[in-house]
Amino acid sequence: MKALKSKLAVGVIATGLVAGMGTAFAATDAGGQLQSWYNSATKVTKALVAGDVASFVASNNDKMVSDYKAINNGAVNDVKTAGTTETTQTQGAINGQVTAYSNAIDAKKGSIVANMPGEYDKVVSDANTFNNGVIDGLGFAGKLDIIHDVNEQGKKSLNALEAGVATTQTQAAATLTTKIETTKTELNNLLSQERTAASKEIKDNLTAKIAAKLAELQKLADDLEAANIKTITDKGDALEASGKTALENIVLNGLK
Secondary structure (H helix, E strand, O other): OHHHHHHHHHHHHHHHHHHHOOOOHHHOOHHHHHHHHHHHHHHHHHHHHHHHHHHHHHHHHHHHHHHHOOOOOHHHHHHHHHHHHHHHHHHHHHHHHHHHHHHHHHHHHHHHHHHHHHHHHHHHHHHHHHHHHHHHHHHOOOHHHHHHHHHHHHHHHHHHHHHHHHHHHHHHHHHHHHHHHHHHHHHHHHHHHHHHHHHHHHHHHHHHHHHHHHHHHHHHHHHHHHHHHHHHHHHHHHHHHHHHHHHHHHHHHHOO
């Protein structure tokens, strides 16, 4: 159920990207939209990776405790500290990346907003200058010709504009929708691959780490066991020899 909710969340994000680009087509920053969508999708995927490995890590930590507790209980605290440190470091890296993306988006938005008024002031000024020159030139041809010709051409131009823009708009919308869906599919596939690979790497590393640590601790226990047994055996041999010598001396001295 948890995985299903996560997939639904990604679907909502993906749908939001297409819906957000339906209005104000000419002014939409396609790259910015894609980056925004990707930021949300990759955050969800990283959360899924953490969910994939959480139970595996917990169960193996419990097994680790039961396996080596008899060898050295102190190792439990060391492993726990290492896990906490790694979790803090990983969370900090992820949050730092999110902050970097957000700052880049805010900076670009500020630049666009600051330059926009001047940009369109120039458009208006250039258009007015051109149109005024045209009007002055046509004035020499006569008022009646201007009224007739300009109005007729205006009607034709409007008809051509409406027809041309309608066709172009339809084609552009279809092309852009296809592009967005293709790109999202490619990125979702890559994210899925990254999720699978990341989960496997984390699990493999933990398994190998546990095996190596248990082997290390087992060797320590074996070495200490052998050393202590040898010490005890050697001491026993020495005590046996001295005891026998003492008894022998008693016999020799008592039977003189």
